Amino acid sequence: MSQARPLRSSSEPVTPLTQKACDRICAPSCFTTGPATAPVGTAIQYTLTWRNNSTISVPAGAVIQDTLPTGLTFVSASPAATTTSGSTRSWTLGPLAAGQSGTITINATVNTNAPTSVTNTATITVPSGQTDPTPSNNSSSVTTTILYPDIQITKSGPATAAVGANIQYTLTYRNNSTFTVPAGSVVQDTLPAGLTFVSASPAATNTSGSTRSWTLGALAAGQSGTITINATVATTAPASVSNTGTIAVPTGYTDSTPGNNSSTVTTTIQRPDVSIAKTGPATALVSDTITYQLTWRNIGTAPAASVVVRDTLPVGLAFVSATPAPSSVSGQVLTWNLGTQAAGASGTISVQAQVL
Numbered sequence: 001m002s003q004a005r006p007l008r009s010s011s012e013p014v015t016p017l018t019q020k021a022c023d024r025i026c027a028p029s030c031f032t033t034g035p036a037t038a039p040v041g042t043a044i045q046y047t048l049t050w051r052n053n054s055t056i057s058v059p060a061g062a063v064i065q066d067t068l069p070t071g072l073t074f075v076s077a078s079p080a081a082t083t084t085s086g087s088t089r090s091w092t093l094g095p096l097a098a099g100q101s102g103t104i105t106i107n108a109t110v111n112t113n114a115p116t117s118v119t120n121t122a123t124i125t126v127p128s129g130q131t132d133p134t135p136s137n138n139s140s141s142v143t144t145t146i147l148y149p150d151i152q153i154t155k156s157g158p159a160t161a162a163v164g165a166n167i168q169y170t171l172t173y174r175n176n177s178t179f180t181v182p183a184g185s186v187v188q189d190t191l192p193a194g195l196t197f198v199s200a201s202p203a204a205t206n207t208s209g210s211t212r213s214w215t216l217g218a219l220a221a222g223q224s225g226t227i228t229i230n231a232t233v234a235t236t237a238p239a240s241v242s243n244t245g246t247i248a249v250p251t252g253y254t255d256s257t258p259g260n261n262s263s264t265v266t267t268t269i270q271r272p273d274v275s276i277a278k279t280g281p282a283t284a285l286v287s288d289t290i291t292y293q294l295t296w297r298n299i300g301t302a303p304a305a306s307v308v309v310r311d312t313l314p315v316g317l318a319f320v321s322a323t324p325a326p327s328s329v330s331g332q333v334l335t336w337n338l339g340t341q342a343a344g345a346s347g348t349i350s351v352q353a354q355v356l
Helices: none
Strands: 037-039 045-051 063-067 074-076 083-085 088-092 103-108 117-125 139-147 152-155 160-162 166-175 188-190 195-201 204-208 209-217 224-233 240-248 262-270 272-278 289-298 304-312 317-323 328-330 332-342 346-355
Touching: 045 063, 045 139, 063 103, 074 317, 083 139, 139 160, 152 240, 152 262, 166 188, 166 262, 272 304, 289 304, 304 346, 332 346
Parallel strands: 037 139, 160 262
Antiparallel strands: 045 103, 063 088, 063 117, 074 103, 083 088, 117 139, 152 166, 166 224, 188 209, 188 240, 195 224, 204 209, 240 262, 272 289, 289 346, 304 332, 317 346, 328 332
């Protein structure tokens, strides 16, 4: 416990005290003041204003006392307290002239785990042996609502993507708070199975397997930003992939709205599916020319690249012609290179051969 000399602000002679003379506390409206709201992790200041409402002097010994509530950490006081015990500080005043007043300023920090509101009460008592006729104005309280950060993330990406194609996700983060959130918020994204990472802008702060993290700097109120992730859809990708992005406040803080700390995009994976059907006569005579019809189709949901149709004529048949003409003929093997065919595309090939 520290000790200091009583605060003296007057050298006037002390007038013998009566019960009426001890009424020297102002109304609560001017006794203790402090902010209505305060964000976690920031400074908070209280001002204690005391006054001798008497018409005569009050002798030395009046005591002002203030106990910081749970959730606040003391930083400083001006003037320094006469005594300190835990979170309670006391100031012993010197003689007070009639109408004399003064102030005490207390500075503190709002802890990151502070409750949703804190109430700070200050009191003043008359010198020992005296009686205050108006005790109702001997204390004053200020209640401050504690503000927690609110950061959110929104993820966007395509509703559909074809195997082998590129896919891009955009993570948009924002500080919805009315105050600056200090550096240390973390955005995280894990690519699901079936996607292969290509690049990200900006580059991730940390990478572990398919998980990438970005540690953000301080975010001013309303500040936002974006992260872009590019990937490729593997041919082994499942029918759909869900990618979730998350954001977390700095270590030690609590987010007031955790429901907007994650965002998911589900993408249906499209893939090609080519089919072919062949028709021809059930019977044919030697020396007849017969016609086969090859009907091909992409029945999948994505374009089919490098489509190739091959038809091998059996022994006993000699190739005559085909419409369209084959890309190549090698012995009995006819090949048509069709290139890329869109989903739903189809076509027919007619092949004429002679029965030997």
